[in-house]
Amino acid sequence: DQQVKQNSPSLSVQEGRISILNCDYTNSMFDYFLWYKKYPAEGPTFLISISSIKDKNEDGRFTVFLNKSAKHLSLHIVPSQPGDSAVYFCAASGSATSYDKVIFGPGTSLSVIP
Amino acid sequence: NAGVTQTPKFRILKIGQSMTLQCTQDMNHNYMYWYRQDPGMGLKLIYYSVGAGITDKGEVPNGYNVSRSTTEDFPLRLELAAPSQTSVYFCASSQGLAGGNEQFFGPGTRLTVL
Numbered sequence: 001d002q003q004v005k006q007n008s009p010s011l012s013v014q015e016g017r018i019s020i021l022n023c024d025y026t027n028s029m030f031d032y033f034l035w036y037k038k039y040p041a042e043g044p045t046f047l048i049s050i051s052s053i054k055d056k057n058e059d060g061r062f063t064v065f066l067n068k069s070a071k072h073l074s075l076h077i078v079p080s081q082p083g084d085s086a087v088y089f090c091a092a093s094g095s096a097t098s099y100d101k102v103i104f105g106p107g108t109s110l111s112v113i114p
Numbered sequence: 115n116a117g118v119t120q121t122p123k124f125r126i127l128k129i130g131q132s133m134t135l136q137c138t139q140d141m142n143h144n145y146m147y148w149y150r151q152d153p154g155m156g157l158k159l160i161y162y163s164v165g166a167g168i169t170d171k172g173e174v175p176n177g178y179n180v181s182r183s184t185t186e187d188f189p190l191r192l193e194l195a196a197p198s199q200t201s202v203y204f205c206a207s208s209q210g211l212a213g214g215n216e217q218f219f220g221p222g223t224r225l226t227v228l
Contacts, residue, residue, distance in 0.1 A: 004156070032213045043118070043204050043219030044157070089156060093213025100145065100164060101172065102212045104156035 003027050004092050004105040012111045019077040021108050023090030028071065031094035034102065035064060035075050038087045048075070052094070080112045116140055120205050120220035127195040127227045135190040135223050137205030145208040146188040147172075147217065148180065150201040157204065162212075163188055195227045 005024045013019045023033075031052035036044035050057040050064045050073065057064050063076045077084055090105040121136045139146065144165045149157040149172075159172030163182040177199060179191040188207075192199060202224050206217040 009154070034216075036217075041221070043206070043221050044217075045219070046216035049216075091156075093211075099211040099213040101159055101162065102217070104149075104158075106154060106156045 002106070003030075004090055004103050006088075006090055006105040006108045008108050009106070010109040010111070012113060013080045015082055015112055015114050016079045019075075019080045019084065019110055019112065021075040021077075021088050021090075021110065023073045023075075023105055025071050025073075025092050027092075028068075029094055030092040030103075032092070032099075033064070033066065033073055034091045034093070035062075036089045036091060036104075038089065038107070044089060047088070077110075080110075082112050082114050085110055085112045118205055118207055118218050118220035120203075120223050122223060123221065124224050125226070127192075127225065129195060129197065129227060131195050132191070132193050133195070133225075135192070135203055135205075135225075137188045137190065137220060138186050139188075139205075139207040139218070140186065141207060141209070141218065142185060143207035143209050143218070144185070145210065145212060145215075146182065147206040147208075147212065148178070148188070148190045149204045149206065150174065151204065151222075152201050160190065160203075192225075197227050199225065200227045201225060 034049040035047040038044040087107045091102040093102040147162045148160040161180040163169045205220045
C-alpha cells in the first residue's frame, strides 16, 4: 500500500508556463516532506523541503505548498525551463515511519517543451 | 569533493551468482542508505546505517546484506542473485536524519540478473 502517491506519471508543460506537480499521502503522522529531482542516468538530487508547521516554502522558481487537512502537497515551478525536464519524487518522513528514513513516491516525469 | 561514488555502473549477473556493490562518500556523513528503484516505482529502502558498525533493515532487505566498518564505506552484498533483484541501486548519505536533511545520492548501479 503506497503511503506517498504521485498520481500523474507524466506531465508536459510549455516553456515559460507554470508546472504543478502533485503529491498525496495517507498517513497523517508524516510531518516533513521533500522533493527530489532526477535526470536520466544520475542519482536524485534534493530540490526543496517543507515542515508540517508551514504551509508554503519558496526557493527561487520552486515553491512547495502543503495542505495538511487534505494530506496533499504540490510543487510549483515558475517559469518552467527546458532544463527542468526530469523525474520529480515526493518523499515524506516523520513519526509515521521514523525520522531516519523517508518514503518516496513513484515519481512524475516532467517534460518542458521549448 | 567527489560526494557519493558507486561502482560498478553496470553489471549483468547469472542467477545464483553473488556480488558486492560498492559505495563510498567523502563528506563524513554518519547516515548512509541503500535504495533500489524498479521501473515506475519510487525508491525503496533496502538497508541503512546511522554510523560505523550500526546497520538496520529497510523496507525490502531480503536477499541483501550490508556492513559498515568505516564512516566512508557502505557496501551492499547480493547473495544468490535472482531475477527479482534486477533493478537500479542507489547509495545515499546524509549529515543527519533523512527526514530533516538533504540526502546525497550516488549515480546508481544498473544490475540485470539473467
